[in-house]
Amino acid sequence: MILELSNPEPLDCAGVEVRFGSLKAVNGANLQVAAGEIVAILGRSGSGKTTLLRAIAGFERVAAGEIRIGGRVVESTSVSVPAHKRSVGLVFQDYALFPNRTVAANIAYGLPRGSAARVTELLRRGELEGLGGRYPHQLSGGQQQRVAVLRSLAPHPRILLLDEPFSNLDAALRLAMREELVTILRAEGMTAVLVTHDRTDAMAAADRIAVMDAGRVIETATPLNLYMRPSSKESATYAADAQFFPGVANGDTAETPLGTVRLSMPLRGGCEVLIRPEWIGVKGLGVPATVVRRRFEGAHARLVLSVPGIPEFVAVVPSWMAAEANDSFEIGVNVAVPAFATAG
Amino acid sequence: MNWAALRPARKAPAALWLPGLLAVALTFIPVFYLALRSTEDGWSPWSRAFHTSVPQLLQRSLWLAAVVALFCVAVAVPAAWLTTRADIPARRVWSVLLTVPLAIPSYITALAVVAFLGPKGMLQGWLEPLGVDRLPEVYGFWGAAFTLTCAGYPYVYLVVRAALASADTAEEEASRSLGVSPLRTFFAITLPGLVPALAAGILLSVLYTLSDFGAVSLLNYSTFTRDIFIEYQSSFDRTGAAVLGAILGLVTLLILTSELGVRSWLARGRKRRQAAVRLVPLGRWGVLALAFLSIAVSLALVLPVGVLIYWLINGLRANADFPALAPAVRHSVEMALAGAAITVALAFPVAILSARYGGLLARAAEQAAYVTHALPGLVVALALVFFGIRYATGLYQTVWMLLLAYVILFVPNALSALRGTLVRQPANLEDAAASLGKGPLMAIATVTAPLARPGLAAAFALVFLTIMKELPATLILSPPGYQTLPGLVWSRSTDALYAGAALPALALIAVAAIPVGLLAWKGDIGALES
């Protein structure tokens, strides 16, 4: 082990409510995170995800519900352990590095005096050797992010919270940093909660994803389940692009405008079937469709297709595939797909 | 009113609200005193005041304050724009020259204005060969307005300059890219963006005018403050003076409340500049710009200092009697250093309270401080005499009493400079410190305070120079035998010993100008934005 093992603890938020005046920014949110687990809170802006994170960190008071860390209540209407006594690390969206302190001094900030060895070790771990004497503004965005994470990890927090950790990075750096962050978190065995609006970040980094909407957690699932078997139409839209087709389910299969499809969960009666654009196979699958437009996207191409009787829809195909407007194909679905019973 | 917003999200540590409470308590000393004195004869002095002098005084004071504010804006906005955005030569030097008049007390400017611009003043003497027999009357409203503008415009200049130096220029660039001329862009985009800074600057200038005694008395224009002095001087009528003082305090409170409302309404969505500014080339307008700046500096700085030097040289020639300068300089500098240090030390926690925690105490502290700020120094001094002789006999007639008066009078100066700095500091740095296990005080000591250093320095400089200039409280509260520079200037000039007054006056200006001149040179006066 490169770093000393930290002491990961479980986190439990039950019925948490945070109010700003009359606005309920968080409205009865539930979230369980096991010790050593990485959970992503995925939501649009304004869904209350950052506010929930700040309540866990100790920067917002709750109006109802409670937050436990390691089984002990740290926040409720009657209890509020001050932020600095929670041993909860927080990585800020803009990193909040102290501009008046060097990189080494930033990392050492939460450590007792005489922790130079740990600072050196962390700098090495973050591949920041030789940069300890620089000031934050002299670093690149990726380096700043690493300093922010290392600074939070330095005092061995019980939980690490990350607020939109990748939003300030460009696409190439983002991927690398995601990998690096996960490696560091796994190596430290941290309990971590990261807040993001980016589904790819959430999918790639987290053990489980908590989908947040209008101040509530509407679903918690593994990334694969959220993608393949979302529990509701709402959460289906969070994991990837979603399009729904009308259908009639007969147990393991359903009849749809795109032909008979296998269902991932048995259902009977009228339903809406989730068929993501990348689930549609083209050529020789039985349902005739016409290409309306083709949009080249590099690795993929996006085809807007039309089938008589339903609105136009999208299929994602490899970009090398020859397809022009007005070409016709026979399309179909090869994947077991989820269906949701039509209300009424 | 959103009461939930008043409740602080976090409990402020005692180390912050205790100084806050102390600041409120201190600033309430003059308030209690005025309440006590103004009601000791029942309500008849109040009704008498309202039936005789008050309506007229109110009108005269507010009219003067309004016109001075307008003049100050008219001088300060172009000056600030030219010294931050235009390609005039020696921008830094102009910045310093435009700021340094802060160090000149209004009574000295007024003496110089009378001597120079009087109907038969020095200027008339120069124009005599051209057949100018006498200049128009300098006394009265316009003379007072002119003098107070000369002495007071730097307050507005500093605030506007700071706002311009930090404002986001993207909107201006957008306007220019849409084909709008620089001048129209200034009026359509830049000026509206300056409104919050202007509101703050106008408030400072209004408070300055309302509490000024030197200029209005030497130029013969009655305001509340002058009449309060006259009450004491002519009839030793403490009650009458206290009634006027209380009314002045209430008027100030009213102005403050409306100003705070305007400011919070205007403060929405301000951004900070990211990129460096490209200076606007003035071309042939440059000459006009330099002429404008030269006139401003000539009137506010060269005129008073020039007259003082003229008196000094005349006195040297005539072998006039000069006062010993050393003890007065030492006392004034000591008092100004100690007073500024204590004031800033007290204002800093209050500013943190107000910028980070909000809540009623912080608001009370801020507002109470501003109200006492508009009271004449004489009233604050007498309030301290009243309390000192009863409850702090040990401190009475010692320099501590004087320091206390300075703190009460000048906490608002420090507050406005510090609050601006703190509001512009990213608050999440303190959250970051907390998430790393540091308590609030530790976070302030290790993060907030070091980052607020420019603001602390600016507040210190501002209070330092204001104490150097302060006259009425200094006269009343300094221990017997304690010579100060303003005291010397005052005593010599009342005896018409102008040569003897010029020497301490020049020393006063020189010392008071040092810190603020340094700040202006370094550009750190940006921290004065409120």
Next chain:
Amino acid sequence: MHRLRILSLTTAAAALAVMAAACGGDDDDGGSITVYSGRSEALVAPIIEDFTEETGIKVNVKYAGTDAAAALLLEEGGKSPADVFFSQDGGALGAVREAGLLATLPGSITGLVPEQYRASDGSWVGISGRSRVVVYNPGLINASDLPASYKDLTSAKWKGKVGWAPANASFQAFITAVRKVDGEDAAKAWLEAMAKNDAKTYANNNAIVSAVASGEISLGVVNHYYLWGLIKDQGEINAKNHYLAAGDPGALVNVAGAAVLKSAPNKSGAEKFVEYLLQKHAQEFFAQETFEYPLANGIATDPRIKPLAELKPPAIDLSDLDDLAGTLALLRSTGVLK
């Protein structure tokens, strides 16, 4: 960090210096007295030095305006640390006496001063006298045209040419005298006529004398010694004093005076000081330095100045000039004091 440290060091040094100043003991053998002086330092300090040298009594002086010093005494009440009040005018002494704060001076001191220049109850004595005069610019006015009485100043020929200082204590004492001698209505009528005659308002007597000398105005109502002070400061100037007719309120002779506080911690030292002010040495000093009229010991004033004995002031008890509130109200109601 570095600058912060310098700042805090300077501050600490300043605080120490202040403490030293605050705690510095000054108890010498002869004891000490505290004087609140409404007279400025230039006119008092030399005499105080001589007094300390002669008696060994150390004097702590607080220089403030007479008005501020009086307000301070009234606010301090019986707990004032002051021993002596040295006032620029009789009105302030009257106000402090009214508040019951003045001790009665021993006859050995009051006896040094002619009766009309001290309080009838012995609570204060005049130290030096000053006469109201009309100061004029001889380049603009022939001596033969000068007014005989203050009443003549309302004449049309002086329209816009007379300077006055309504906010000034000595002017207000003069108006009080007018009210006593000629009555309330006459005072009111005169003020209104003067305002109508476009009298020019100045902040103080010095400003009036300067304005007369420069030709800004032709004449002004002031105390006699401002002219001589200005001449001393600036050399010969274009102005002269003119004394009004015998008994005219405009020829009022008022005083600068001194009193001992009832609460004086060092009463005997205080009395010694007041007595010293009436001794030959101090009286000569006032005559030479301030061009006022010495009131004790038969000392003559500067030979260029019309002697006290030749003045013919109105017959008024100076203690009767204490209705300043009434004068102030009159000045306000007539709009003279705005």
